[in-house]
Amino acid sequence: MVKVKICGITRPEDAEFAVRMGADYVGVILYPKSPRFVLPEDRKEILRASEGAVKVAVFVNPTLEEVFSAFEEGFDLVQLHGEEEPGFAYKCGIERVIKAFRVGKKPPDIEEVWKEAHGVLLDTYSEKAYGGTGKVFNWELAKAVARKGFRLFLSGGLKTENVKEAVLKVRPYAVDVSSGVELELGVKDKIKVESFIKEAKSL
Numbered sequence: 001m002v003k004v005k006i007c008g009i010t011r012p013e014d015a016e017f018a019v020r021m022g023a024d025y026v027g028v029i030l031y032p033k034s035p036r037f038v039l040p041e042d043r044k045e046i047l048r049a050s051e052g053a054v055k056v057a058v059f060v061n062p063t064l065e066e067v068f069s070a071f072e073e074g075f076d077l078v079q080l081h082g083e084e085e086p087g088f089a090y091k092c093g094i095e096r097v098i099k100a101f102r103v104g105k106k107p108p109d110i111e112e113v114w115k116e117a118h119g120v121l122l123d124t125y126s127e128k129a130y131g132g133t134g135k136v137f138n139w140e141l142a143k144a145v146a147r148k149g150f151r152l153f154l155s156g157g158l159k160t161e162n163v164k165e166a167v168l169k170v171r172p173y174a175v176d177v178s179s180g181v182e183l184e185l186g187v188k189d190k191i192k193v194e195s196f197i198k199e200a201k202s203l
Ligand SMILES: O=C(O)c1ccccc1NCC(=O)[C@H](O)[C@H](O)COP(=O)(O)O
Pocket: 007, 008, 027, 029, 031, 034, 035, 036, 058, 059, 060, 081, 123, 129, 130, 131, 132, 133, 134, 135, 155, 156, 157, 158, 176, 177, 178, 179, 180
């Protein structure tokens, strides 16, 4: 069964609900320029409420110190959503890394070395934001990546209405969603979270 990652969590109650509904991964944004950035003092409660799921700290081009500090805080994995190279991931502990690639018109050229990572995440390229865009990219490109044997987290514009089709077409290891299950920026909608997880896992 496909795994589900609910990303961009900013409130403990949203984390707790997502885990209760069956989310396998919970993502918290540690990139200060994101509108979903969570301050260090607010992360403890979210981490506590996420018990039972894999806790992912989402970064864009972090320093190594920031990565290790996230592990010390209690995050299990880091998601590297910027231009990070394999050498940096090795220093983090590559098996604790989800490496994100943003897909535009061209197919992503993903080095074999990323098979050593916990996973690779494909998201939609945008000039305006690194993530949480709510936009879908061409799933044919994702299909090719899954076929090459990468542990794929499919992301970008997923929602209850399209997640089943995405899983059937791409056959990813996991699906990742943020804005598709929001009521407003950073606030998750219980009905959408529940229906998304149910749909994804119904196959
Ligand atoms: O969500 C953000 O604001 C964000 C900012 C910077 C880097 C990554 C970010 N989100 C990462 C995610 O994993 C999202 O779930 C992913 O981009 C999909 O978002 P959406 O299309 O809204 O489902």
